[in-house]
Amino acid sequence: MTAPVFFASGLEGVSAGSLFRFEGGDAKHVRVKRIEVGERIDIVDGEGTRLQSRLVEATAEAVTVEVESVLSEPEGSPRITLIQALAKNGRDELAIEMATELGVDRVIAWQSQRAIVRWDGRKLAKNLAKWENILRAATKQSRRSRVPSLDFAASAKAAISLVEGDQLVVMHEAATEPISKLGALEGPGYALVVGPEGGITDAELAEFERAGARIVLVGEAVMRVSTAVAAGMTSLNIGAGKV
Numbered sequence: 001m002t003a004p005v006f007f008a009s010g011l012e013g014v015s016a017g018s019l020f021r022f023e024g025g026d027a028k029h030v031r032v033k034r035i036e037v038g039e040r041i042d043i044v045d046g047e048g049t050r051l052q053s054r055l056v057e058a059t060a061e062a063v064t065v066e067v068e069s070v071l072s073e074p075e076g077s078p079r080i081t082l083i084q085a086l087a088k089n090g091r092d093e094l095a096i097e098m099a100t101e102l103g104v105d106r107v108i109a110w111q112s113q114r115a116i117v118r119w120d121g122r123k124l125a126k127n128l129a130k131w132e133n134i135l136r137a138a139t140k141q142s143r144r145s146r147v148p149s150l151d152f153a154a155s156a157k158a159a160i161s162l163v164e165g166d167q168l169v170v171m172h173e174a175a176t177e178p179i180s181k182l183g184a185l186e187g188p189g190y191a192l193v194v195g196p197e198g199g200i201t202d203a204e205l206a207e208f209e210r211a212g213a214r215i216v217l218v219g220e221a222v223m224r225v226s227t228a229v230a231a232g233m234t235s236l237n238i239g240a241g242k243v
Helices: 025-032 091-101 122-141 156-162 202-210 225-239
Strands: 005-007 019-022 040-044 049-058 063-072 079-085 106-110 149-153 167-171 189-194 214-217
Touching (some): 025 049
Antiparallel strands (some): 019 063
16 A cells, blocks of 8 residues: 655755654644654655655654655656636536546646636636646645646637647547547647536647647547546546556
């Protein structure tokens, strides 16, 4: 069984056999979880570094662990980016949480034309911070060492510019090509596009197609946003031989 994960900074230069001490919210969580001395815990920095450690001491001020090994874990291969349209009732938030658990490397919050939710003005920074917290929590829950990076795109064109070189894959209910027929990857990674509740407009679809996107179908039923993301991510993982 994998060890529980806790975040800390300052992992640079830490070596196996040394003691590492950290403070803050995650140190408090070690105590809340009642982890005992000698139990295995992993310390990560969210950027790919993992300390495989054993708990030495947990006080009210800090946690100290003995480092058994230091790992540097790369991004997924192939890299998967999720271009997620903003959606109502928190379904976009559930979508990015599930995508993180399924190994997504990057998330782009997409302000699509039909999205009911609008990130205007001060809402943009506030909601990006909220999504960052969701990605971080999902990373911890799934015991990953890398938090997916996060960007914002105000249009389909802007989203495309952020994934130049990647193979765009657009999930669409009108498609005839199943996602299982994608074949060999064209580019260094995938960019999976999931639209809002109202669907992707014809103009947006044409924009993606001009950029070389493959328009694909995942199942016969029309799915909710979060379900579509789970289905799409799972299909890409299978195709890439990750599962």
